[in-house]
Amino acid sequence: MILPVILAGGSGSRLWPLSRELYPKQFLNIAGEQSMLQQTLLRLQGLEAHLSDTECAAPFIICNEEHRFIAAEQARSANIEHSGILLEPVGRNTAPAIALAALQALSHSNNNQQSESDPILLVMAADHHIARTTDFQQTVARGVQYAKQGKLVTFGITPNAPETGYGYIKQGEPLSQSAYAIECFVEKPDRATAEQYIDSEQYLWNSGMFMFRASRYLEELAEHHPEILAACKLALATQNNDLDFIRINAEAFKSSPSDSIDYAVMEKTSHAAVIPMDVGWNDIGSWSAIWDVNDKDEYNNVIEGDVLTVDSQHNYIHAENKLVATVGVENLIIVETKDAILVANKDKVQGVKSIVSQLNQAGRTEHVHHREVFRPWGKYDVIDLGKRDKVKRITVKPGHKLSLQMHHHRAEHWVVVAGVAKVTNDEKTYLVEEDQSTYIPLGHVHSLENPGDSPLEMIEVQTGSHLSEDDIIRYQDSYGRDVKYKQSDSPQINKSN
Structure with a gap:
């Protein structure tokens, strides 16, 4: 059995201001109508048709703790089943993440008699673009026989240009017409070296996609980097399952x-194999890559949103909220969001990461989250902020509820714009309908729920001396977030609520 493992971590800082720490590129629709995670999951549909005697299980997703609800919601909205979502409490790169997947796969197989005892892992990143799905599936199918032989297979992209932003794999002795031993991995080269690689026809781009038995990866990790394996075994020993999520x-x-x-295992093992893959692959690592993979107009502009151009060519222009107009410009990246605008030369887009570093050093938040912030219950948008007041537009999904909470430094006024709100306000619970409002005084324990079957839209006006999101004491929460106090610690709450 093949178990696809989707690595959905990372912050995608080179794609700021669309990609933010709390909503990074793998969850964005930047190369099609679905997000990159959804495209990766959908790419697996139909794979089994290319496998002669091997089944394909539902994919297993690994993501950061703070992205868990986004990943789960995107899989649900795309109607894609999965085998679970494992949450990394911190980022530790790919070798530990894959070790967690392998250990979990073997543990699950041992506890489930219907599962294969040692599945083949197909490891994929959630943020890669692949233009030709059928070619991808056929190439993956060719890797199965080598994984069954105990090989650690990687898929090398057939290069079409002397790229300096990718690592390379040098092919060794042929194992068959479609696979090679690996002579060596090489770091990102300079332009002259990359041209030599292309001319030699012996080098492939390092895609970061792998296929191997779960047990074989763990055997190699035990030999070459046992500290990682030991830590991952200990982390999974006390795992906790919460809804779709696996916490370690x-x-x-x-x-x-x-x-x-690559460093922990693939460069050290003597059992590696590489299979060339020509599928229209791009790792979407920069804004210029976004321009490469999207459809262009007659002037080679990629245009998204409300955009007008005059005498402009070879640009990527993305407008989310305002009209963006250009006159006489070329080779630019222009990205407009609610709280930031990026203008960059298309040949200098690697410098975007430096902007993110400056934001971080200055203690700003534009690199962390968008003005519109997504929560498991819905979302909110900060539409105005003063010294002692903040205005939010809040959307609560049908059947969802915000945590039971209290604020020390602010009061809140709620106005329902659409739908019906069920409000807990200290000992009272009542409904607030469209065009009605309610007031939550400072220090009152309160909650908000949408009991209807359509989204609840409301305006929240906060007033007080401290309006940060850290002024919150949770007593109850439906989504596994930290609860600092028990409900019984607050005598104001009606215990029947």
């Missing part, structure tokens, strides 16, 4: 060295 021991996982699978 955070302190144990933090003790793992941070290393990529």
Whole structure:
């Protein structure tokens, strides 16, 4: 059986201001109508048709703790089943993440008599673009026989240009017409070296996609980097399942060295194989890559949103909220969001990461989250902020409820714009309908729920001396977030609510 493992971590800082720490590129619709995670999951549909005697299980997703609800919602909205979502408490690169997947796969197989005892893992990143799905599936199918032989297979992209932003794999002796031993991995080259690689026809781009038995990866990891394996075993020993999510021991996982699978295993093993893959692959690592993979107009502009152009060519222009107009410009990246505008030369887009570093050093938040912030119950948008007041537009999904909470430094006024709100306000519980409002005084324990079957839209006006999101004491929460106090610690709450 093949178990696809989708690595959905990372912050995608080179794609700021669309990609933010709390909503990174793998969850964005930047190369099609679905998000990159959804495209990766959908790419697996139909794979089994290319496998002669091997079944394909539902994909297993690994993501950061703070992205868990986004990943789960995107899989649900695309109607894609999965085998679970494992949450990394901290990032430790790909070698530990894949070790967690392998250990979990073997543990699940041992506890489920219907599962294969040692599945083949197909490891994929959630943020890669692949233009030709059928070619991808056929190439993956060719890797199965080598994984069954105990090989650690990687898929090398057939290069079409001397790229300096990718690592390379040098092909060794042929194992068959479609697979090669690996002579070596090489780091990102300079332009002259990359041209030599292309001319030699012996090098492939390092895609970061792998296929191997779960047990074989763990055997190689035990030989070449046992500290990672030990930490991951300890982290999974006390796992906790919460809805679709698998939580592991955070302190144990933090003790793992941070290393990529390339450095930890693939460069050291004598059992590696590479299969060339020509599928229209792009790792979407920069704004210029977004321009490469999207459809262009007659002037080679990629245009998204409300945009007008005059005498402009070879640009990527993305407008979310305002009209963006250009006159006489070329080779630019222009991205407009609610709280930021990026203008960059298309040949200098690697410098976007430096902007993100400046935001971080200045203590700003534009690199962390968008003005519109997504929560498991819905979303909110901060539409105005003063010294002692903040205005939010809040959307609560049908059947969802915000945590039971209290604020020390602010009061809140709620106005329902559409739908019906069920409000808990200290000992009272009541409904607030469209065009009605309610007031939550400072220090009152309160909650908000949407009991209807359509989205609840409301305006919240906060007033007080401290309006940060850290002024919150939770007593109850439906989504596994930290609860600092028990409900019984607050005598104001009606225990029947």
